[in-house]
Amino acid sequence: MALLTPEDLANMTNALVENDRLITELTDYSLDGLCREIYDTAPHNEKIAIIPITAGNGIIGSFSESLLFTVKHFGMDGFITENTDVAGYYEAVMKGADIILMADDLAYIAHNLKNGKIAHNQICTGRIYAEILCHAKDYADDKDVLVIGLGKVGTPAVETFLKEKQNVYVFDVDSKRVDEVVSNYPVFKYDPNDSKTPKSFFKIFEATPCADTICEDVLKQNSLVSTPGIPCGISGELIEKYGIRIVLEPLGIGTLSMLYAVF
Ligand code: NAD
Ligand code: 2YG
Ligand code: MG
Structure with missing residues:
Protein backbone atom coordinates (compact mmCIF):
# COMPACT_ATOMS: atom_id res chain seq x y z
CA MET A 1 0.00 0.00 0.00
CA ASN A 121 -10.61 3.81 6.25
CA GLN A 122 -10.54 2.25 2.77
CA ILE A 123 -14.23 1.27 2.88
CA CYS A 124 -15.41 4.56 4.40
CA THR A 125 -13.28 6.63 2.00
CA GLY A 126 -14.66 4.85 -1.06
CA ARG A 127 -18.18 5.30 0.27
CA ILE A 128 -18.04 9.03 1.05
CA TYR A 129 -16.29 10.05 -2.19
CA ALA A 130 -18.91 8.06 -4.12
CA GLU A 131 -21.81 9.58 -2.15
CA ILE A 132 -20.49 13.08 -2.89
CA LEU A 133 -20.84 12.37 -6.64
CA CYS A 134 -24.31 10.88 -6.13
CA HIS A 135 -25.51 13.91 -4.13
CA ALA A 136 -24.17 16.60 -6.49
CA LYS A 137 -27.34 18.48 -7.57
CA ASP A 138 -26.18 19.67 -11.00
CA TYR A 139 -25.11 16.12 -11.90
CA ALA A 140 -28.20 14.26 -10.66
CA ASP A 141 -29.93 13.67 -14.02
CA ASP A 142 -27.06 11.78 -15.62
CA LYS A 143 -26.72 8.36 -13.93
CA ASP A 144 -23.52 7.30 -15.73
CA VAL A 145 -20.38 7.19 -13.59
CA LEU A 146 -16.85 6.10 -14.48
CA VAL A 147 -14.85 4.34 -11.74
CA ILE A 148 -11.07 4.22 -12.31
CA GLY A 149 -9.14 1.95 -9.91
CA LEU A 150 -10.91 -1.13 -8.52
CA GLY A 151 -8.88 -1.76 -5.37
CA LYS A 152 -9.72 -1.54 -1.70
CA VAL A 153 -11.13 2.00 -2.02
CA GLY A 154 -12.64 1.69 -5.51
CA THR A 155 -14.62 -1.49 -4.77
CA PRO A 156 -16.72 -0.05 -1.90
CA ALA A 157 -17.28 2.96 -4.16
CA VAL A 158 -18.71 0.63 -6.84
CA GLU A 159 -21.04 -0.86 -4.19
CA THR A 160 -22.15 2.61 -3.14
CA PHE A 161 -22.87 3.72 -6.72
CA LEU A 162 -24.96 0.59 -7.28
CA LYS A 163 -26.91 1.22 -4.06
CA GLU A 164 -27.53 4.76 -5.39
CA LYS A 165 -28.87 3.32 -8.69
CA GLN A 166 -26.08 4.66 -10.91
CA ASN A 167 -24.93 3.10 -14.23
CA VAL A 168 -21.39 2.08 -13.34
CA TYR A 169 -18.57 1.81 -15.92
CA VAL A 170 -15.29 0.45 -14.55
CA PHE A 171 -11.64 0.63 -15.55
CA ASP A 172 -8.42 -0.67 -14.00
CA VAL A 173 -4.97 -1.24 -15.56
CA ASP A 174 -5.22 -4.74 -14.14
CA SER A 175 -7.63 -6.42 -16.60
CA LYS A 176 -8.05 -9.39 -14.22
CA ARG A 177 -9.44 -7.00 -11.64
CA VAL A 178 -11.88 -5.56 -14.20
CA ASP A 179 -13.08 -9.07 -15.11
CA GLU A 180 -13.59 -9.95 -11.43
CA VAL A 181 -15.61 -6.81 -10.74
CA VAL A 182 -17.71 -7.20 -13.91
CA SER A 183 -18.51 -10.80 -12.96
CA ASN A 184 -19.32 -9.95 -9.31
CA TYR A 185 -21.41 -6.79 -9.79
CA PRO A 186 -23.96 -5.48 -12.34
CA VAL A 187 -21.48 -3.02 -13.86
CA PHE A 188 -20.05 -2.44 -17.35
CA LYS A 189 -16.48 -2.56 -18.59
CA TYR A 190 -15.37 0.89 -19.76
CA ASP A 191 -14.61 0.29 -23.43
CA PRO A 192 -14.32 3.35 -25.67
CA ASN A 193 -14.39 1.07 -28.75
CA ASP A 194 -17.83 -0.29 -27.87
CA SER A 195 -20.55 1.93 -29.37
CA LYS A 196 -22.85 1.17 -26.38
CA THR A 197 -20.33 2.53 -23.84
CA PRO A 198 -20.28 6.26 -23.12
CA LYS A 199 -16.90 7.72 -24.07
CA SER A 200 -16.93 10.67 -21.69
CA PHE A 201 -18.57 11.24 -18.30
CA PHE A 202 -19.90 14.05 -16.14
CA LYS A 203 -19.17 11.96 -13.01
CA ILE A 204 -15.76 10.35 -12.49
CA PHE A 205 -14.46 8.55 -9.40
CA GLU A 206 -10.73 7.72 -9.19
CA ALA A 207 -8.84 5.70 -6.56
CA THR A 208 -5.38 4.73 -7.80
CA PRO A 209 -1.89 5.53 -6.51
CA CYS A 210 -0.91 6.94 -9.95
CA ALA A 211 -0.92 10.32 -11.69
CA ASP A 212 -2.49 10.96 -15.14
CA THR A 213 -5.04 8.14 -14.87
CA ILE A 214 -7.82 10.46 -16.06
CA CYS A 215 -7.20 11.14 -19.74
CA GLU A 216 -8.75 13.82 -21.91
CA ASP A 217 -11.02 11.36 -23.78
CA VAL A 218 -13.18 10.64 -20.70
CA LEU A 219 -13.80 14.29 -19.81
CA LYS A 220 -16.74 16.54 -20.61
CA GLN A 221 -16.82 20.29 -20.04
CA ASN A 222 -17.41 20.78 -16.26
CA SER A 223 -17.11 17.09 -15.33
CA LEU A 224 -17.08 16.45 -11.58
CA VAL A 225 -14.14 14.35 -10.37
CA SER A 226 -14.29 12.83 -6.88
CA THR A 227 -10.93 11.29 -6.13
CA PRO A 228 -9.27 10.08 -2.94
CA GLY A 229 -6.36 8.75 -5.04
CA ILE A 230 -2.94 10.15 -4.18
CA PRO A 231 -1.32 11.69 -6.19
CA CYS A 232 -4.08 13.47 -8.10
CA GLY A 233 -5.05 11.48 -11.22
CA ILE A 234 -5.77 14.50 -13.44
CA SER A 235 -3.33 17.13 -14.64
CA GLY A 236 -3.70 20.83 -13.84
CA GLU A 237 -3.88 21.54 -17.58
CA LEU A 238 -6.91 19.28 -18.07
CA ILE A 239 -8.62 20.69 -14.96
CA GLU A 240 -8.26 24.16 -16.43
CA LYS A 241 -9.11 23.24 -20.04
CA TYR A 242 -12.37 21.45 -19.11
CA GLY A 243 -13.39 23.56 -16.07
CA ILE A 244 -13.25 20.39 -13.94
CA ARG A 245 -14.62 20.52 -10.40
CA ILE A 246 -12.61 18.22 -8.17
CA VAL A 247 -13.07 16.79 -4.67
CA LEU A 248 -9.66 15.67 -3.39
CA GLU A 249 -8.18 15.72 0.11
CA PRO A 250 -5.64 13.33 1.65
CA LEU A 251 -7.12 12.29 5.03
CA GLY A 252 -9.93 14.28 6.68
CA ILE A 253 -12.91 13.42 4.45
P1 NAD B 1 -5.26 -0.56 -4.09
O1 NAD B 1 -3.84 -0.88 -4.37
O2 NAD B 1 -6.10 -1.52 -3.33
O3 NAD B 1 -6.02 -0.27 -5.48
C1 NAD B 1 -5.51 0.56 -6.48
C2 NAD B 1 -6.05 0.08 -7.83
O4 NAD B 1 -5.65 1.03 -8.82
C3 NAD B 1 -5.49 -1.29 -8.24
O5 NAD B 1 -6.55 -2.15 -8.60
C4 NAD B 1 -4.59 -0.95 -9.43
O6 NAD B 1 -4.52 -1.98 -10.40
C5 NAD B 1 -5.26 0.29 -9.97
N1 NAD B 1 -4.41 1.14 -10.80
C6 NAD B 1 -3.09 1.43 -10.62
N2 NAD B 1 -2.66 2.24 -11.60
C7 NAD B 1 -3.72 2.47 -12.40
C8 NAD B 1 -3.89 3.24 -13.58
N3 NAD B 1 -2.89 3.93 -14.13
N4 NAD B 1 -5.12 3.25 -14.17
C9 NAD B 1 -6.14 2.54 -13.63
N5 NAD B 1 -6.03 1.80 -12.52
C10 NAD B 1 -4.84 1.77 -11.91
O7 NAD B 1 -5.24 0.87 -3.39
P2 NAD B 1 -6.41 1.52 -2.49
O8 NAD B 1 -6.24 1.11 -1.08
O9 NAD B 1 -7.71 1.27 -3.17
O10 NAD B 1 -6.01 3.07 -2.56
C11 NAD B 1 -6.11 3.80 -3.76
C12 NAD B 1 -5.54 5.19 -3.56
O11 NAD B 1 -6.34 5.90 -2.61
C13 NAD B 1 -4.12 5.24 -2.99
O12 NAD B 1 -3.45 6.32 -3.61
C14 NAD B 1 -4.34 5.55 -1.51
O13 NAD B 1 -3.22 6.17 -0.91
C15 NAD B 1 -5.50 6.49 -1.62
N6 NAD B 1 -6.28 6.67 -0.39
C16 NAD B 1 -6.66 7.95 -0.10
C17 NAD B 1 -7.46 8.20 0.99
C18 NAD B 1 -7.92 9.62 1.26
O14 NAD B 1 -8.49 9.90 2.31
N7 NAD B 1 -7.72 10.55 0.33
C19 NAD B 1 -7.86 7.15 1.81
C20 NAD B 1 -7.46 5.85 1.49
C21 NAD B 1 -6.68 5.63 0.38
O1 2YG C 1 0.49 6.69 13.63
C1 2YG C 1 1.09 7.05 12.61
O2 2YG C 1 1.55 8.21 12.47
C2 2YG C 1 1.32 6.03 11.51
N1 2YG C 1 1.48 4.73 12.04
C3 2YG C 1 0.17 6.14 10.50
C4 2YG C 1 0.33 5.18 9.34
C5 2YG C 1 -0.72 5.34 8.28
C6 2YG C 1 -0.37 4.52 7.08
N2 2YG C 1 -1.44 4.48 6.12
C7 2YG C 1 -1.49 5.30 5.02
O3 2YG C 1 -0.62 6.04 4.76
C8 2YG C 1 -2.72 5.32 4.12
N3 2YG C 1 -2.51 4.81 2.85
C9 2YG C 1 -4.01 5.26 4.83
C10 2YG C 1 -4.31 6.60 5.37
C11 2YG C 1 -5.64 7.06 4.94
C12 2YG C 1 -5.70 8.24 4.04
N4 2YG C 1 -4.94 8.27 2.86
MG1 MG D 1 -9.97 11.65 2.75
Missing part, protein backbone atom coordinates in the same frame (compact mmCIF):
# COMPACT_ATOMS: atom_id res chain seq x y z
CA ALA A 2 1.22 3.52 -0.81
CA LEU A 3 1.75 5.31 2.49
CA LEU A 4 1.03 8.96 3.11
CA THR A 5 4.02 11.28 3.42
CA PRO A 6 4.34 14.47 5.47
CA GLU A 7 4.37 16.32 2.09
CA ASP A 8 0.94 14.83 1.23
CA LEU A 9 -0.38 16.29 4.50
CA ALA A 10 1.37 19.69 4.29
CA ASN A 11 -1.74 21.51 3.00
CA MET A 12 -4.29 19.18 4.58
CA THR A 13 -6.04 21.74 6.80
CA ASN A 14 -6.72 24.15 3.91
CA ALA A 15 -7.72 21.27 1.64
CA LEU A 16 -10.27 20.00 4.17
CA VAL A 17 -11.83 23.45 4.65
CA GLU A 18 -11.88 24.11 0.89
CA ASN A 19 -13.35 20.68 0.07
CA ASP A 20 -16.03 21.08 2.75
CA ARG A 21 -16.97 24.39 1.07
CA LEU A 22 -17.09 22.77 -2.39
CA ILE A 23 -19.13 19.78 -1.13
CA THR A 24 -21.65 22.21 0.39
CA GLU A 25 -21.89 24.11 -2.91
CA LEU A 26 -22.32 20.87 -4.88
CA THR A 27 -24.73 18.98 -2.61
CA ASP A 28 -26.33 21.53 -0.24
CA TYR A 29 -24.91 19.37 2.57
CA SER A 30 -21.82 20.27 4.55
CA LEU A 31 -19.48 17.27 4.79
CA ASP A 32 -20.73 16.37 8.27
CA GLY A 33 -24.33 16.90 7.13
CA LEU A 34 -23.76 14.50 4.25
CA CYS A 35 -22.22 11.92 6.60
CA ARG A 36 -25.23 12.27 8.91
CA GLU A 37 -27.53 11.71 5.93
CA ILE A 38 -25.79 8.62 4.56
CA TYR A 39 -25.03 6.85 7.86
CA ASP A 40 -28.11 8.10 9.75
CA THR A 41 -25.90 8.74 12.80
CA ALA A 42 -24.76 11.80 14.75
CA PRO A 43 -22.09 12.57 17.32
CA HIS A 44 -23.11 12.59 20.99
CA ASN A 45 -20.13 14.25 22.69
CA GLU A 46 -17.89 11.22 22.19
CA LYS A 47 -14.28 11.64 23.29
CA ILE A 48 -12.01 10.60 20.41
CA ALA A 49 -8.49 9.36 21.18
CA ILE A 50 -5.85 9.38 18.45
CA ILE A 51 -3.03 6.92 19.13
CA PRO A 52 0.26 7.35 17.24
CA ILE A 53 1.50 3.94 16.09
CA THR A 54 5.21 3.19 15.58
CA ALA A 55 4.87 -0.27 13.96
CA GLY A 56 6.20 -0.86 10.44
CA ASN A 57 7.30 2.37 8.78
CA GLY A 58 6.42 4.25 11.95
CA ILE A 59 4.91 7.61 12.76
CA ILE A 60 4.08 9.85 9.79
CA GLY A 61 4.81 13.50 10.64
CA SER A 62 1.50 15.38 11.21
CA PHE A 63 -0.73 12.30 10.65
CA SER A 64 -2.09 12.39 14.23
CA GLU A 65 -2.25 16.20 14.15
CA SER A 66 -4.27 16.06 10.90
CA LEU A 67 -6.74 13.68 12.55
CA LEU A 68 -7.05 16.00 15.55
CA PHE A 69 -7.62 18.95 13.21
CA THR A 70 -10.44 17.02 11.50
CA VAL A 71 -12.06 16.09 14.82
CA LYS A 72 -11.93 19.69 16.11
CA HIS A 73 -12.92 21.28 12.78
CA PHE A 74 -16.22 19.39 12.95
CA GLY A 75 -16.81 20.41 16.57
CA MET A 76 -15.90 17.12 18.23
CA ASP A 77 -13.78 16.45 21.32
CA GLY A 78 -10.47 14.68 20.83
CA PHE A 79 -6.89 14.28 21.96
CA ILE A 80 -3.63 12.68 20.88
CA THR A 81 -2.23 10.27 23.44
CA GLU A 82 1.21 11.10 24.86
CA ASN A 83 2.21 7.45 24.63
CA THR A 84 2.29 5.40 21.42
CA ASP A 85 1.06 1.88 20.63
CA VAL A 86 -0.15 -0.32 23.51
CA ALA A 87 0.79 2.25 26.17
CA GLY A 88 -1.16 4.82 24.14
CA TYR A 89 -4.16 2.51 23.99
CA TYR A 90 -4.07 2.06 27.78
CA GLU A 91 -3.76 5.85 28.22
CA ALA A 92 -6.71 6.45 25.87
CA VAL A 93 -8.98 4.11 27.83
CA MET A 94 -7.83 5.46 31.21
CA LYS A 95 -8.60 9.01 30.00
CA GLY A 96 -12.17 8.03 29.11
CA ALA A 97 -11.95 7.68 25.34
CA ASP A 98 -15.16 6.56 23.61
CA ILE A 99 -13.63 6.16 20.14
CA ILE A 100 -10.10 5.11 19.14
CA LEU A 101 -8.48 6.24 15.88
CA MET A 102 -5.24 4.49 14.95
CA ALA A 103 -3.33 3.35 11.88
CA ASP A 104 -0.43 1.11 11.01
CA ASP A 105 0.84 0.47 7.47
CA LEU A 106 -1.96 -2.01 6.68
CA ALA A 107 -5.06 -0.61 8.31
CA TYR A 108 -6.46 2.69 9.57
CA ILE A 109 -9.45 2.08 11.86
CA ALA A 110 -12.00 3.81 14.06
CA HIS A 111 -13.29 1.70 16.96
CA ASN A 112 -16.15 2.81 19.17
CA LEU A 113 -15.48 1.22 22.56
CA LYS A 114 -19.01 1.96 23.81
CA ASN A 115 -21.11 0.38 21.04
CA GLY A 116 -18.52 -2.00 19.52
CA LYS A 117 -18.74 -0.55 15.98
CA ILE A 118 -15.53 -0.60 13.94
CA ALA A 119 -14.76 1.13 10.62
CA HIS A 120 -12.01 0.75 8.04
CA GLY A 254 -12.32 9.68 4.86
CA THR A 255 -11.74 10.14 8.59
CA LEU A 256 -15.05 11.94 9.10
CA SER A 257 -16.79 9.17 7.16
CA MET A 258 -15.20 6.59 9.52
CA LEU A 259 -16.38 8.48 12.60
CA TYR A 260 -19.98 8.67 11.37
CA ALA A 261 -19.79 4.95 10.54
CA VAL A 262 -19.14 4.18 14.23
CA PHE A 263 -21.35 6.79 15.99
